[in-house]
Amino acid sequence: MADFDAIIVGSGCAGPMAAFELASRGKSVLVIERGNYCGAKNMSGGRLYTHPLREVFPNFASDAPLERRITHERISLMAPDANFTIDYTDQHMADPNHESHAVLRGRLDQWLATQAQDAGAEYINGIAVESLIKQGGRVAGVRAGEDEISAEVVLLCDGANSLLASQAVGTDPPSPAAMAVGIKEVIQLDPSVIQDRFHCGPGEGAAWLFVGDPTHGTTGGGFLYTNQDTLSVGLVATISDLMAAEVPIYQMLEDFKHHPALAPVLAGGTVVEHSGHMVAEGGYSAMPPLAADGVMLAGESALMVINAGYTVRGMDFALAAGTQAGRCATAALDAGDTSLAGLAGYRQALEDSFVLRDLKTLRRFPHFMENTPRMFNAYPQMVRDAMRAVFLLDGEPVKPLRKSLPPLAKKVGYLNLLRDALGGIRAL
Numbered sequence: 442m443a444d445f446d447a448i449i450v451g452s453g454c455a456g457p458m459a460a461f462e463l464a465s466r467g468k469s470v471l472v473i474e475r476g477n478y479c480g481a482k483n484m485s486g487g488r489l490y491t492h493p494l495r496e497v498f499p500n501f502a503s504d505a506p507l508e509r510r511i512t513h514e515r516i517s518l519m520a521p522d523a524n525f526t527i528d529y530t531d532q533h534m535a536d537p538n539h540e541s542h543a544v545l546r547g548r549l550d551q552w553l554a555t556q557a558q559d560a561g562a563e564y565i566n567g568i569a570v571e572s573l574i575k576q577g578g579r580v581a582g583v584r585a586g587e588d589e590i591s592a593e594v595v596l597l598c599d600g601a602n603s604l605l606a607s608q609a610v611g612t613d614p615p616s617p618a619a620m621a622v623g624i625k626e627v628i629q630l631d632p633s634v635i636q637d638r639f640h641c642g643p644g645e646g647a648a649w650l651f652v653g654d655p656t657h658g659t660t661g662g663g664f665l666y667t668n669q670d671t672l673s674v675g676l677v678a679t680i681s682d683l684m685a686a687e688v689p690i691y692q693m694l695e696d697f698k699h700h701p702a703l704a705p706v707l708a709g710g711t712v713v714e715h716s717g718h719m720v721a722e723g724g725y726s727a728m729p730p731l732a733a734d735g736v737m738l739a740g741e742s743a744l745m746v747i748n749a750g751y752t753v754r755g756m757d758f759a760l761a762a763g764t765q766a767g768r769c770a771t772a773a774l775d776a777g778d779t780s781l782a783g784l785a786g787y788r789q790a791l792e793d794s795f796v797l798r799d800l801k802t803l804r805r806f807p808h809f810m811e812n813t814p815r816m817f818n819a820y821p822q823m824v825r826d827a828m829r830a831v832f833l834l835d836g837e838p839v840k841p842l843r844k845s846l847p848p849l850a851k852k853v854g855y856l857n858l859l860r861d862a863l864g865g866i867r868a869l
C-alpha cells in the first residue's frame with residue numbers, strides 16, 4: 442500500500458491545479474515544493490490568459506490576485522536609437538473568454554496552492570525532490586531529503602529544466618539552443634502614473650513585447666507588463682546566444698531600461714524585486730513523452746511553453762495541463778491502473794484541448810526564430826530607416842518613397858526578405 446495516492450512535485454501553475462482535481466475527488470495527495478513558500482522561486486513576465494482558471498474556479502475574478510487586465514497589446518521593433526511600436530486595443534479584450542491579466546507569481550502561486558490545500562491536498566514546502574523511486578522500471582515514489590515517500594502515481598510539475606523528467610521518461614535535457622534565461626525587475630510606481638503613461642483606466646494595463654535592441658540583436662526579446670502599482674520589466678535571451686554574446690544579460694537589461702523609448706516610462710520608479718529563471722524554447726517538437734508507468738509530466742517540465750514573439754505563453758498551458766493530469770490520474774486511480782496504458786487518456790485529453798493544438802500549430806516558430814537572426818538586428822534597423830524616410834524632414838527636398846524605400850530592402854537583401862516572410866507565414 443503506497444503512502445499517498447498521488448505525489449505532485451512542484452507547486453507553480455500545473456502542480457496546484459492537478460492537486461486540486463485529485464484532492465477534490467477524495468484522493469490522498471502530497472505536494473512537495475522546494476520553495477519556502479509557493480511562488481518563492483517562480484517568475485513569469487507575465488501575462489496570464491485566464492480561461493483555464495475560469496473553467497475550474499468560476500469565481501476566480503473576485504478572488505485571485507490578478508493585476509491589471511490587459512487592454513493594450515504593444516509590440517515594438519527596437520533599434521539602438523529608435524523604436525517603432527504597434528499599439529492594439531479592442532473592446533473584445535474584456536470578453537471573459539479572451540481576457541488576460543498581468544500577474545505576479547509570488548501572489549498567484551500562493552493563491553493556487555491555497556485552493557489545493559482547501560480541497561484537502563497536503564503540502565511540504567522548503568524541500569526538493571532529488572530523485573524518483575523506481576520499482577521494476579515503474580515510478581513508485583520520490584526521494585526528498587532523508588525521506589522516501591511512495592505513491593500510486595507521481596506528477597512532475599517541476600517546471601523548466603526539470604531534473605526529474607529525464608529520470609521519468611528517459612529523454613535528454615534540452616540543448617542550450619532550446620533553453621533561454623529570463624531576468625526581470627519589478628518597478629514600483631503610483632497607479633495613477635501607470636494609468637497616465639499607458640493611457641488606460643484603473644485596473645487596466647498593457648502587455649508590451651520588444652524585439653531587437655533589448656537583447657543587443659541576439660535571439661530573444663524584452664517585455665513590460667503593468668501591475669496594479671508596479672511594472673514588470675525584463676528580457677529573455679537564448680542561452681546559446683548568451684554564451685557567445687559580448688554583453689552579459691544583466692547589462693542588456695540595464696541598457697534596455699535606459700533606452701530613450703523606455704526610460705521615460707520607468708522614470709521615478711523604485712526597483713522592489715529582481716529575479717531570474719530559465720524558460721524552455723523548443724516547443725512542441727522538443728516535447729518529451731507525457732507519461733510512463735506511474736508518472737505524468739505537466740507544464741514546463743514537458744516543455745509546454747511557446748515564445749511566439751508577439752506573446753509568451755506557458756502559464757495557461759501549465760494550468761490546463763495540470764487540470765487534465767489531475768483528472769486523468771483520478772480516473773486511473775479509480776480504475777486501479779496507473780501504468781502507461783492506464784494514463785493514456787492524458788495525452789488524448791491534451792490533444793483535444795487548446796494545449797497540444799496550439800503548441801502543434803506554433804511548432805515551427807522556435808526553429809524560425811533560431812534561424813532568422815535578421816528579426817533581431819537587421820529588421821528593427823530597416824524599419825527605423827523606413828520611418829526616418831517617411832517622417833524626418835530637414836528643409837532639403839524630400840525623396841519620393843518609391844526611391845528611398847527600395848534601397849533599405851536591398852540592404853537586407855530581397856531574397857532574405859522573401860525567405861523570412863515565407864518562413865514567418867509558415868511558422869505562424
Ligand SMILES: Cc1cc2nc3c(=O)[nH]c(=O)nc-3n(C[C@H](O)[C@H](O)[C@H](O)COP(=O)(O)OP(=O)(O)OC[C@H]3O[C@@H](n4cnc5c(N)ncnc54)[C@H](O)[C@@H]3O)c2cc1C
Nearest residue numbers: 451453454455475486487488570600623740741755756759
Ligand atoms: C522571463 C519569463 C517570462 C515569462 N512570461 C510568461 C508570460 O508572460 N506568460 C506566460 O503564460 N508564461 C510566461 N512564462 C512561462 C511560464 O512562467 C511557465 O511556462 C510556467 O510558469 C510553467 O508552469 P509550471 O507549473 O510548469 O512550472 P513553474 O511555474 O516553474 O513551477 C514549478 C515549481 O516546481 C518547483 N520545483 C522545481 N523542481 C523541484 C523539485 N525537484 N522538488 C520540488 N519542487 C520543485 C519550483 O520551485 C516551482 O515552484 C515566462 C517565463 C519566464 C522565465
